[in-house]
Amino acid sequence: MITMEDIIREGHPTLRETAKNVAFPLTNDEEQLCKDMMEFLKNSQDPELAEKYNLRGGVGLAASQLNIPKRIIAVHIPGTVENPEPALSTIMINPKVVSHSIQDSCLAEGEGCLSVDREVPGYVVRHTRITVQYADSNGTQHKIRLKNYAAIVVQHEIDHTNGVMFYDHINQEDPYKISQDVTLIS
Incomplete structure (x- = not known):
């Protein structure tokens, strides 16, 4: 079972590496890794298990964050009270954004990361729609x-496979400066 101790933190060189593509069929270790990563996310969102195992809540995890530089x-993303089915629950191997909108958006609250143990203020501007x-x-x-x-979540995780951290997207001079055509998502 993956715990917070398995997740490497900012400053670790693997987080700045470009991850390698994964070949098929998956090895037994890669198959287990996929299962373990999804289990971690589900456990981290369960209040009892998160407290029991001291897990920070997460909606995405990249293999690079486990010091495994592979594109996994x-x-x-949990559902809502009205629609309890997960909004998105999947393993993506060798994910790639093949198209995106011109429209950009960012989370009003900013972004966080399981590999970053501090608050990083500022807007992380990303594409509103992607394929x-x-x-x-x-x-x-x-x-x-x-x-x-x-x-936004998927772009954050794909960034990890490319050695990019979320705060690389924040305007260093003025962290809350965005153009007026960027949509804030609550």
Whole structure:
């Protein structure tokens, strides 16, 4: 089981590496990694398990954050009270943004990261809508369109596979400066 002790923190060189593509079929270790990553996200969102195992809540995790520089990400975005099904729950292998909107947006509260143990103030501007191509753990190719929060989460995780941290996108001179055509998402 993955815990916070398995997640490397900012300053670790692997977080700045470009991860390698994954070949199919997956090895047994890679299959287990995919399962463990998704289990971590689900456990981190369960209040009892998160407290028991001292997990910080997360909606996305990249293998790079586990010091495994492979292009594997897990995303588990919970549903709402009205629609309890997960908004997005998947493993993406070799994910790639193949198209995106001109419109940009950012989270009003800013972004956080399991690999960053401090608050980093500022807006992280990203594409509002993206189309992502990826393989699932069986090697089946998928292409999905995401918008708003789900698009932001997936872009954050894909950035990890490219050695980019969320705060690299923040305006260093004025962290809360954004152009007027950027949408703030609550």
